[in-house]
Amino acid sequence: MNLFLELRKHGKLAEKRHPMYEKGKFGKFWMYFMGIFWAGYLIFFGTLFAFAFDGGAKEAYHVMNSGLIFVLALDFLLRLPFLKTPTQEVKPYLLLPIKRNRLIDFLLLRSALSSFNLLWLFLFVPFAIITVTKFYGIWGVFTYCVGIWLLILFNNYWYLLCRTLMDERIWWFLLPVAVYGGIAAALFLPDKSPLFAWSIDLGEGFITGDWLTFAGMLVAIAVMCLINRSIMQKLVYNELNKLEDTTVQVKRVSEYKFLDRYGEIGEYIRLELKLLLRNKVCRKSLYSITALVLILSLTISFSDIYDGGMRDFFMLYNYIIFGILFLSPLMSYEGNYIDGLMSRKESIYALLRAKYILYSLALIIPFALMIPGMITGKVSALMCTAWLLFIPGAVYCCMFQLAVYNNKTLDLNTKISSRQNVGTGMQNLISGAAFGVPLLLFFVLKTMFGKETAPWILIGIGIAFIATSKWWLRNVYCRFMKRRYKNLERFHDSRQK
Structure with a gap:
């Protein structure tokens, strides 16, 4: 943990010493302003959905939980233009007795702590306060929001994996296409898709605080972290040693x-x-x-x-x-x-x-x-x-x-x-x-x-x-x-x- 805190301190110092720091402070102020605007936007929709879904054959949170898959897909798309793969200037640390794996772990931890992973809570927290408290109380709201955060965290590492692979080989875009295409087929082709039922059960497990549901989410996040760690370690090695410089050859030069x-x-x-x-x-x-x-x-x-x-x-x-x-x-x-x-x-x-x-x-x-x-x-x-x-x-x-x-x-x-x-x-x-x-x-x-x-x-x-x-x-x-x-x-x- 001391290494993580030290690296974070180095990052803060590098930011303050960076020539764009003064301009960055002004930009960050407006970023916070826009963040508050979008937070209010999501709070409005969370409250609206709570009353719109109420009064039907199903409880409002069941209707919302059935759409968790769509929220994850939308979250993946929104990350594409705004979030890049995490970076760290690795070369200076290679002269110190620090394992490269620890540096990769720092990148993954920093990605998990990104404020972008908290964005969707502005939608789900007011929704849960209105719909969940009357059946499960404040504890149900708390466990539900923690479960949603873990789900978004898993989606963050899934996006990081896809983005890293696509940055290396463009054909890896077929991976998210195949996954989301398969999910769409499983959702809309059968008359009664089991994925809707699974999504409802997942949200129900979050609300009731089912330990098996939370354990499954933690295992899924850990597996995704290990996959990202292995791939990023290999890419860092290739970049530092300039391996592609000796293997890539220009076969055709166009002068337009x-x-x-x-x-x-x-x-x-x-x-x-x-x-x-x-x-x-x-x-x-x-x-x-x-x-x-x-x-x-x-x-x-x-x-x-x-x-x-x-x-x-x-x-x-x-x-x-x-x-x-x-x-x-x-x-x-x-x-x-x-x-x-x-x-x-x-x-x-x-x-x-x-x-x-x-x-x-x-x-x-x-x-x-x-x-x-x-x-x-x-x-x-x-x-x-x-x-x-x-x-x-x-x-x-x-x-x-x-x-x-x-x-x-x-x-x-x-x-x-x-x-x-x-x-x-x-x-x-x-x-x-x-x-x-x-x-x-x-x-x-x-x-x-x-x-x-x-x-x-x-x-x-x-x-x-x-x-x-x-x-x-x-x-x-x-x-x-x-x-x-x-x-x-x-x-x-x-x-x-």
Whole structure:
């Protein structure tokens, strides 16, 4: 335990000494604000579900427990854009008499203590207080919430396993696809699925404090931890010894000759494509997000799982995930070669324009994948067009402001043994706002003007921002240049040594 406390102390000191610490404090304040907002949102739904499910043939908590599988699936999806694999700068500790396994254990423990694992309690605690206390008292509420936390903790390690494997080999995305596809088949193909009954019994075991249920959860969590530990230890060894550097060979080099006709902008689009496709971290992220968009598009188009209000949620998720993943660390990957970019006049402005054009064109991918849904009538063609124009307009305008403030270099090939990812409060704030604000705006417009008029308003806003993109990109560039020496120094300080 002393080692865990010492490592945590080192992490806190590293964060305070990091060049982005002052900016991180401001970002963390807004993260806490957004956290309070989403907590209130979940409390509202927990109270609403408690009264909505009451009065039926089953008790309200039985209805809620039957949907625990859906909560876990939603929790898995929400983690994808916001949570990465835990990291720790391992190299300095290898000179000390510390076992590598202990460092991996610290990463797993830190992941378990993440505040994200407590998020769903804001939904279940008020629900349990209203529905469980009248039958099982306060003790039933306590054991139920502890059981839910253990379930989310297991889901955290399951997500960590999938994310780690997908970061190494993109084909591992088939693992969660197979698991959730099998669960969906088991839920909806039989007339009376045993999984619903098992989910109800699991929640009942939590409420009654059944020791076998809690013991089973602890065993499942321990098994998942051991699997993660074994895999992460192997990956850390590979990263520190640079094993892939001696085994990977470039078989085909593409120069993207068709971009020559676009001059300087084409040259920087070529640079961005090489960044995405030739570096381990960027390439794995690109493949993972493309696979996720494909799965969600097919699910929305050919199933009834996301009918109702959830369809709007996941349709927006489909469009905005590219921007959240690649624009929130804007200029951070370029920190590895920022000196070369700064040596040419207005090269940063050309780079920003190239990024804007490329990631705006990337939205054609989710739009094309939603065409089957438009044909089957599952989604509205007008709504898809509205997001296609609104996101590269208004949302990307907000995301590109991060180019001014991001000044931490992100490693292009190291995942687990890199420095701890600190000082990203502003990134998380803007990423969360980029996802939450458009959805909230759409519901407000739909309530005020109707569902037929709201998409047209979003289209108008999007076109206005796209038409003025040169001006606000120029503004971002000028503000970046005013901070260029400060940012350049911090890019140098935060490079992986």
